[in-house]
Amino acid sequence: MEGSCDYSMEGWLCVLLLLVHNAAATKMKIVEEPNSFGLNNPFLSHTNKLQPRTSPSPRSGPSHLFRLAGKCFNFIESTYKYEFCPFHNVTQHEQTYRWNAYSGILGIWQEWEIENNTFTGMWMREGDTCGAKNRQTKVLLVCGSSNKLASVSEPSTCVYSMTFKTPLVCHPHSLLVYPTLNAELRRRWDEIEQSLYDELITEQGYRKQLRKIFEEANYLKSTGSKSEDKENQTEPKTFETLEQCSVAHNELSKEIKRLKSILEKNGISYLKNESNMAIQHPAPSSPNAAREEERFHLRGDTGARDDQ
Template sequence: MAMGTSGLLLFWLLRVLIVSAGKMKIVEEPNTYGLNNPFLSQVNRLQPKIKPAAISGPAQMHRLSGKCFSMTESAYKYEFCPFHNITQHEQTFRWNAYSGILGIWQEWEIENNTFVGMWMKEGDSCGTRNRQTKVLLKCGPSHKLVQVSEPNTCIYSLRFETPLVCHPHSLLVYPNLKKELQNRWDQVEQSLYDGLITQQGYRKLLRAIFEDAGYLKTTGEKPAEQDPEEQNHSQETVGSCNEERNKLSAEVQRLKDLLTSHNISFTIPTEAPKLTEHQSPRNQQLRGDLGLRDDAH
């Protein structure tokens, strides 16, 4: 009888354990508040401070709009979405794993008539500043992020390879400008060559062209703020210069005729070739700007 009671108790105990096991939840890995939290939407995790700037720059690069490219380095995953933003996701299971924005598309970095990098700014707060990232463009067989670093606190540098920049002229600024802006650049180059403007004035005028093209953010500093005399000179066109040259040539000829009529000998220096509206002392297709940089970077 005792044996039967023990067997019955054992039966009921096993049944209770089986039912309890069916209600138990086995946690295979801890959840996180950041990257792996399914209850926190991506919108709440990544809140941009500003909207991305308009798409601009080399026409072929516009094909990358709407696409994203990622890479994982150490414990972080980086995702680059051209003309949108750059994000960083900590690949750990800590409850507060970081997942945030390292920068939002703002403007190009231009050096010597060449698009060399894309600036992503106004990312997540980092102390007293906001995170920002410069994406350097390099030739490569495929679209991919290949390197990431943090040369300064909260300022990142990413290297992006793409076949879209492999052609020698693929990143030149001048060919991507509208005809009106190309003509303005031609006039600025001619004014610099003729000594009508200083290097500082040249840089201001050139930056204004890039701002009007949407390649650089507007700083609020307009060319009209330059020296009035320099401003008047910069507005002179090649045509007006040639008109003045023609007047001087006519005066020289009059003086030559006068000297000849009085049998007075003279020597004529070699005359420099006349420039037309379609000529410039610099190469028309590979026009450069002597290395324009945004000092704010």
């Protein structure tokens, strides 16, 4: 009878053929094993593994955020897996089995993003090469019920933006810069705030001195003397019409009056000659008074200059 077999050798062969026939007649289910991507992909050679070009900066900023160090948070979009490791780096891994699946570094922890004297995000720079520049990522910190990498975008070529949610920044004062500074840097901040209030320095001078404080606290990377010199270089101003010259003259006259009123407000006499303008102080009555006068002059001079 068709479909029946005895228990002889021929019978066992018949059973085997029946099993093969039934397996071919039904749809086989394929079970996928967990995939290994990026650094764990055994098909990638060692030369293809991620090679950072620099080391992360030391941890800095609000100390309550240090508990995030040593942890990593993932976000999957399409075929890419993004991984954010606070105070360390940001990476991207293509989740495919292509022989040349991309895995790369989108940035290494470098410095803070500070706006209105508040920490707003973390800059991950010096990532993999992207044309003539390196990839970089700004990770914005926003309030959330749990630690979570919430979104990833690329606003411009090879410059990425991520949003990281965490309950560690939900308090309104959790990201203020001033409380995180040591006593000496807070004292210096207080001094330049007073100088700005007394109009002894300009807004530009205030921002420049405040940046130096942030750099000394390792919150911002030093811009270097070359960039500062370039910033301080100004081209001579020219005027195409007499009207432009007159407008500039009136603006300068107003500025001179403003500066003169500041000098008078602080008890500093003002001497004007036909050839130049100078600040005149009373003659010291003793050697000690002379030294005190010199100290006062130097402090006032450095506070009023934008290029110090």
